[in-house]
Amino acid sequence: MPQPDKVTGRSARSLNIELLRILAMLLVVYCHMIIHVDFTNGASRIVLPMYPGWKSAISFAIVQYGQVGVSIFFMISGYFLVKKQFSWRRIFSTWFQMFLYAVLCLVIAIVAKQFRPLPFGTNELLSGSQTLDTVLWSLCPFLYNSYWFIDAYILMLLLSPFINTVYAHMSQKQILALIALLMFIGTWPLFFSRANHWNNVVYAVLGYIIGAYIQTYRNSLRAISNGVLAICTVLCTALMLGFNHFVLSESYWAQRLTWTAQIHQGLQILPIFIAFCFFVAACRLPQIRLPHIWSTFLLHVSAGTFGVYLLHENTFGFRFIWGVVASWLPNISSKTGFVLTYIVTGLLIFAVLDIIAMLIDRLLTHPLRRFIISKTAVNR
Template sequence: MNLSEIPMKSGSKPRSSNIELLRIYAMFFIVWCHLWAGEVAVSGGSFMSHLFANSLGIGAVDIFILITGYFLIRRTEFTLVRFFKILFQVIFYNFVIVAVFVALGSAPPKDLLVCLFPLAPTKFNVWFVSQYLALILLQPFISRLISSLTKTQYRALLCIMLLLTTDFLPAFPLGYMYSGSFKLSWFITLFLVGGYVRIHGIPAIHGGVYALMFVVLSILWSTSYLRGYTQIGYNSLLTLAVSVTLLCVALKTDIGSNKAVNWIASSTFAVYLIHQNYYLSHIIYRYTPDPIDSGFTAVFASGILYMVILFMAMVAIDKVRILIFDLCRVPRFEQWLSDKIISLARKTFAGSTVRSL
């Protein structure tokens, strides 16, 4: 099950794969940015070729959180199942990968214990995972707040959050003071934007117009990045604009329900966890092909091919993990643990708010 999908009831209409394809796109270019973008940057080529390369995968992190908001904004029930689903994945991959490196003599045995606490201030704490887990904990409360707001009030809240968390020019808006690309506050803003799109929809504009807007904004982003005209980060207004227009393109593109796309998309978060593991990331980067002398086109093409192979290999690994979790009844344990903690909270705290969870 995806981290942010809404489970379908038996006999319901198959889920459209347009957003799932966008999820794959986002994670693919997150991996691309981590492993290959640097190779492309130093491989020669004209300004136009680098403009093209930098126009791909813009706002991939933002897109991933927008999708989370799009799917979860209406889920107001309080549950810890999603939190444990993510946490147990993180612990599983940390432990298995570290165990392999310990067996090979490339990691100290103590790391087998340290890696079991991914939120502790250690080398196994990945910023995205920490912020995402915090967002998932807050999600039911955010969704419940939004359910009580009118459309006008929701817009006002969005405007305030955008003012307080985004950047565009130095000291404008106020993201430099209250937020940043790697902060929970920015994730909350993205969640709210994705939720707004889900609840109130997008302007009735032809999909081709959204696609053209996406291309134009991507070129502006890439030019600004290469020339240093504006503040460019995950919380840049320009990055957000690119991400939102691509989400609109996906919503306007009906590809039906594709089992292969949905199958791959359900493991995208695992791709992030695997390639960002402290020990494995160093190995993957070390053995990434390095055809610097081949020129821009060859480097770019080989990077795409290498990323596709690596991406699918990590998806295949996660399918094994899912099978292991199912055999060990981990999903059932996640539900049991969530129920127990919530039940304990109700007994411990006497407030009416807790009783209504």
């Protein structure tokens, strides 16, 4: 998820892709909200409970649509970086932003704990023997896998020059064969969980290569009609719902195949297919043209999406944010009321966190990063 120093430097980039980036983070926010907020009882929780029936199947489909958002971010990276030179600054910028947010949340939590009890089990993170792990989690976020998505993203960046070199010497058929192979690896967890070579790095690399393919062969992809993209999205969503309903039924075969352990991520390849459809649709739509003030605003919002993730997936942040959201929820008695409340709440959370992220980046992240880079350059 490259974060250029200046928003004006992104003016040449497609607003369609920036809107896609915003949509991707909204999907991630909605995913985490359905996991951590119990709208029925107005309470927060750590995990989404498993119940038989379509209602629970839909809830887990929303969770899996969060993976659609993550896949889009990986694809955007491949789309823009496949023809670019390797940059240590890009890796440092990504790591430094993650580190700064983690430390900032830790400091705020420690200070706040001195004045009042923290919500949603946060006090335990700073009590007794757990304190050391919490501090290490914040000071060494990359080594501790504090943010799995950012860890995978940084490793993908480290691998990108090798991927780009190999990619440049492959034919279209070879690239498609590699994508198909990696997609097949994504199905292995379904085979009795005996052979599982799918992990976050493979996931990131696959998304990167698909994004690179869209960049390289975007003209030929125009042959895929919008109707085909829509049908593919609907079919993949229907398969996700069917899979979830079957797994949640707790039938003999669902347990025998050990698919209950896969309910959170579901059929991993389906969110990737949906992300591909979204991406191709965004690329083929007419380019959005907005007045300068609105395009600048949109680019600022897009630039804050990384911070939105770092805030609401922080070990303190998610407990505080979802705890507050759950306590403020109104009593919901109808399905329509639930849907409207869910949609509006997610938009509000995204908007508030994006504003906070933009302020943190403008006041702390970017100035400190530029200072460190300049000092490093001078020392050299």
